[in-house]
Amino acid sequence: MFDALVTRARVKSPWVLHFDCGSCNGCDIETLACLTPMYDIERFGMINVGNPKHADVLLVTGTVNHRNKKVLQALYEEMPDPKVVIAIGACGLSGGVFRDAYNVVGGVDRVIPVDVYVPGCPARPEAIIDGVVAALGKLRQKAVPTAAGAGGNGRFHPRMKATGSS
Amino acid sequence: MKEPVIDVTPAAVGNEVRQMKDAGWRLVGLSGAMVDDEQIDILYHFDKDLTLSHFRLRAPRTAPLPSISAVYSAAFLGENELQDLFAVRFENLVPDFKRTLYLEEEITTIPFATNVKAAEKKT
Amino acid sequence: MSNLVLLLVVLPFVAAAAIYGLRAAALRSGLVMLTGGVLAVASVVLLARGLEHDFTGLPTAVLGVAWDTLITVADFALLGVILLWGLRRKSALVVLFTAAQLVLLAIFERFVLEPGPAFAPLYADSLSLILVLIISIVGSIICIYGLPYMRIHEEHLALRRSRQPEFFFYMILFLGAMNGLVLARNLLWFYFFFEVTTFCSFMLIQHDRTEEAIRNATRALWMNSLGGLAFLLGVVIAYGELGTIDMLAVVQSGSPTGVLLGALGLLAVAGFTKAAQLPFQSWLLGAMVAPTPVSALLHSSTMVKAGVYVVLRFAPAFAGTALSTGLALCGGFTFLACAALAIGQSNGKRILAYSTVSNLGLILACAGINTKAAFTAAVLLIVFHALSKGLLFLCVGSIEQEIGSRNVEDMRGLFHRMPRTAVITITGILSMLLPPFGVLVSKWLAIQAAAENIVVVTLVALGSALTVVYWARWAGLLMGSRKAGAPWESQPLLTRGALAVLCGAVVVLSLLTPVVYGELILPMFAAMPALDAAAPLEVGAGGVLGGPMGAFAVYPVFVVLVVGLLAAVLFMRRTGRTRYTHPYLSGIHVGERDAGVFRGPMNLPVTAELGNYYLATIFGEARLTRSANLAAIVLILLMMGLAMKGGVPS
């Protein structure tokens, strides 16, 4: 019962951190548009918290470069478990049209594990919402790494069986 | 280019630029381009009442060049960028990011001077 | 009984003399500790003997010389010495005020004073007893704390010849003088002790003989001499009105005339100078150059209390007059202005100094409100302020000796270096500003007492809010993290002991507030018929201090907050599973977890320095002091003027 409640709460309350990892702004403005009246992702309990320590979902847009990859890494580590990462746009997925530029490392998954990829250039708000919904499914599955992983701890985390999504 | 291009030498550029400023020209920006494997073109773009005018400074990439940041302080950004991308060196550039404006240690080549390793990085 | 008084007043004088002669550090330490112990015990015993003492059995003469004569001679001698110091320091003001006192005193003693009905020159009621306890216990603790402190202090200064004998001479001498002051009934005795404290303070401020110390000591001396002059003038005028130098007679004179009110006003002004009220605050601020035990003893927990003691003593005599209202306004204003000034300070001792002046202002405001509730608030505040502030000064002293700075900015994360001291300091600070500590109970009562007077209550309301600012940020920045299992800081036993005892006393006594009230303060009102009739508070079941206007549930609040805090500490301890991480630095932190370093422009590491707001443009001394002083002078003149116009009831 308790487990179910917690899972439900997690899925119902995904707070996002949006990191512009060297994007062209195209994907950023579409991500931001998700917050605005037309799309209003707060419907799903989402808040753009802007602070890794408060976030459950990391939205990354843009190409990873040699400078911002360190930031990306740090932000990811500062987020408390359980967390999911969504990469947005061709750039975040692979480097997009800039893949072979000299300061481009590639997609987000070169630096941190990515749970959901949202293609597009830019990814339109509906696509981002789809991505978030998919990520929530992932979040539902994420049992807390009790032993493994740097930050794993389970005192408040009821152990969850990976019951599969939805 | 359809606009006038004035060739300047490294020794004269400071003076010439100051004259432009005194004559009321706005510095629009700096562009750099490799001419061949050694020579670099640095173009200074000026604007006055919607007309453009350019300076062309042609010099060996490795020779130190005078900074015009003392004349047009806003030039510091463009000059730092040129330092990053071409590993040219501007003297008396304030503030001097020393080739860290854009680049990290991981980039070991000079982006626009192909086939040259950035030996003088980390100066 | 009389032996006790001798112990409390005379012993320190004798012991001080002995200490002055002793060069051996160990002997000196022993003597200081012994004196302190004896004083503490004597004060407790005196209390145990009852609440009202009229020391009639006291021998009237010693070695054939009448005490009165002895005091007179000593008085002249003291004024002479002060005059000499004034000349030596080339201070016209000191010379002027002291010479005036000399002349006035001489005229008074020679031509005016006539033998009246005899009365015992000493007297104690619970107000005196409370002060005797503070002086003897807190004072002694501070003196003992001074032992290791001064050793290190002199090590730092690398003196060739120790000047500790002189130091402890004045410290111990001062204890005796204070006890004498609060026990005096004869106003000339009162005056004598008043002057001794002035002199001790002067000598101790200039103890280090730096240029600044000398300058500040001289300033303190002239301001306090002005106070002495006002005191003497007040006594003389009162004598002219009432024909007595019996303090009790003055206090109980009833429906005062304008002239007598003027005299009382002068006494109040004398209190203002001693309590460093605006516009006299600058001497206390300057006094912070003295070694910290001096600041703790003289300039926060005891001597400045002599100032408020004078006012409180005589307050019933002018209850309900315009003087009273004026006093409340002056006090309230000082409370507000100095709280504001404290916000502009980053020097820990100056913060403490301003806070002291501010709190003394609140006490004086209570004296001005002049109801039993206000009196209770004032006395409670004297007690708890003495404890907390004494403790805080000692803390700052210890911290300064360890980190070499008294600037609060340098104390950031002190818990890392001095965990024990940091925790004690935090406790001390919180005891000045939060329930369930005693200071808050007094504040609660003060606000209730002031609630009828919109202006005073507004001043108090604004002042307490300002108080929160400078305390809370100081307490907060002391916190920090520490590696698990790292050793606690080492400290001389006496230092640690003094801190621990005072800290414990703050906590325990706060819990005992209802007892203090019921046993010590309530009986005091028997002697104050001039005040309103009803008892201000009742001690209800479960330690609820209740009155007609409200109730402060001391025990429940104490239990909930302290037990809650302990529970919270337990929780905190059990955060073994917590992952400790970097502070948020926009994703570019580098280096150690707690270092607060980020990767800045040009890829260079930058420390994210932190700093409080001192708001110099709003609360800075440069911005406020002038206008605050002016306003205070106007208020004081107004108060005096109203008083002289004669007992117009407010």
Add this chain to the structure above:
Amino acid sequence: MKIALLTLAGLVLAPLAGGLLAGVDRKVTAWLQSRKGPPIIQPFYDLIKLFAKEKLAVNPWQVLCAWVYLMAAVFSVVLFFNQADLLLLFFVQAVGAVFLVMGALSVPSPYSQVGAQRELLQVLTYEPLLMLVFVGIYQVTGSFRISSVLDHPRPLLLELPLLYLVLTYALTIKLRKSPFDFSTSHHAHQELVRGVLTEYSGPFLGLVELAHWYETVLILGLCALFWATSVPGMAILLGATYFLELLVDNTMARMTWRWMLRYVWTVGLVLAFTNLLWLHL
């Protein structure tokens, strides 16, 4: 017995009411912005989720401070339900306020530190105002006890309308609504990230959130005292007040603390003074 019941009510009902109110707040805010908004019970999801997250902190003091903040908030609500002394209640809530600030100061993070400084300035702003409101209540009812307010035959609003306005300033500051949302705001679109709350995370943020609910209830309770003679009156007053808060929140930019100090102190003090004076006339 009565005490125990009231205490229990305070303990349990207050957070429920506070959470629900937070939900309504978000919903109505969304509507005012022409959005659909989250479900009403969203705050509870948030809280549960927070408690189920990994425990992350910078140092243990933070944790301590969060606990004390919560405790003080709970205790002041309990005192309120037990009709205690208003000043006492005020001091107890100040414990929470101070510990919140100290927690933020304990961390070497400029954001939380600057937030703490701003929070202190907010405390500095609303404390005297609240105290004057209580003084006004005292002058009308002759006591600082809540019980005597309840015994008062007429709504306080009639005698203290300006002080009620003053109270709403304090309410706005405490609710962290525009134009006073600069020490921390509900979301993070602010130069200080989340100010005092920047460094709290997971369950510890949950503690703070919960404490905030209690505080909301407390301060709305204070508002309710102004029409304590009738329950519908109370409801109308609270509803109107809260709606007004939301309206103000949605029609104003965030201001700076310099403005707040200047504006709220002058306007607040003038209002309070006028009201107190006219009581005496």
Add this chain to the structure above:
Amino acid sequence: MARTVIPFGPQHPVLPEPIHLKLVVEDEIVQEAIPALGYVHRGLEMLAQKRDFHQMVQVVERICGICSMIHSLCYCQGIEEMMGIEVPRRARLLRTLWSELHRSHSHLLWLGLFADSFGFESLFMQLWRIRERILDLNEATAGNRVIVSVNVIGGVRAEISEEQQRWILGEMAGFERDMNRIRSTLLEDYTVKSRTVGKGVLTREMAYELGAAGPVLRGSGIAQDMRQLGYAAYGDLDFEPVVEAAGDAYARCKVRFGEVMQSIRLVRQILGELAKETDPALAAKVKGRPEGEVVCRVEQPRGECLYYLKGSGKPQLDRVRVRTPTFANVPPLLAMLPGVELADVPVLVLSIDPCISCTER
């Protein structure tokens, strides 16, 4: 006085783009602001040497997703100039139309973010809601909401049907009404004005000397707008640069608001011209390879953008160099930060409408 050093960015909720400012404040008054860039630098100018000059259109378009279309426009115009291509008038009109749509949506986006920078959330919401109208127009006419990819060298790829033209006209009316509703809040509200008026003042001289561009320059009283050059179809249209004299954040806001209204008028003019244009040709033929040097300028929402192109007869260009408006506006920003309150930093940073992605490329 105690210093506080704040790492403002690269990840920061009020900075949608990663840029770092090392801020030193005392009592929240900024004493020093030093920037660090490079978090968005991709090195895409280099791609000119790896892509042919046609492919580069799509690359430069992605320098920035906000006025993407104007980037490719500038690039295409440069190449067309270099190769002497005559672009059909219809294409020029369409290019101008999309340019103005981009300007409106960019300014609306900015106005919203600006409102958010001083914590006016509902105003932000309102403005972004209005902005969706433009995005719908983009999507319907060009197949994508944001990066429209309509430009090709020699012309455009998409046509706007007559039915669509009528719809656009209708949308413009609704758009204008929405803007008028928001006007008094944005430009007259007491709280908004007290957060923006007199903040970050840039005098006329400073603005010119520091090389400010676009609304920042015009907000300081200098009537300079690259559209006056008459590129695309601007030469056929009737408009005046929007200028404000005060040089503060409020003036910049007013300029941008004025430009949105101006865009509406321009769109109406263009639609009128389109209806009269009879030649259906959308693109000219491209022959040969670019050779020579050219400098080309356009007015983006953020101001003057300059492309320097150099070709040597190969399919790849030798050099594509982009000097974007934000690049020009960073020095003015740094000049106005010292002395302001910390709370005004986001307001001022936003007031230059920073686009770091194009600054660093």
Add this chain to the structure above:
Amino acid sequence: MFRMTLNVLRNLFTPKATRLYPARVREPFAGYRGQLEIHIEDCIFCGLCARKCPALCIAVDIKTGKWECDPFACVYCGICADHCPTDALFFADRHRAPAEKHSLMSYTGQPPKKKEKSVAATAGSEAPANRKSAPAD
């Protein structure tokens, strides 16, 4: 403030602007470049799309008849579809769905046998770059 009050009150009493995606899906605009798709049977493996693609995300192998595209790198510009001589490439008007894993669009078709030579020849020669610059739809 007053005008804003009117605004927000109007919002309160008018229908919400929110599009309830995904519960309700809006009709896409005609010509929206949602996702790239291919009728592989129409493809003649000319490789033009691969050469024109600015993101370099298409690989065409005429020998094995393999046409591959990396949808994670595609920037949905439509250049390939513009140039496809047989209109085998086209855009569906629904955006590409998010994925949890990277996968290639990979198709195998029948490379034209006979015309192979001429195709190769033309591809190698200078193809008129802008042959199909009119709108795709």
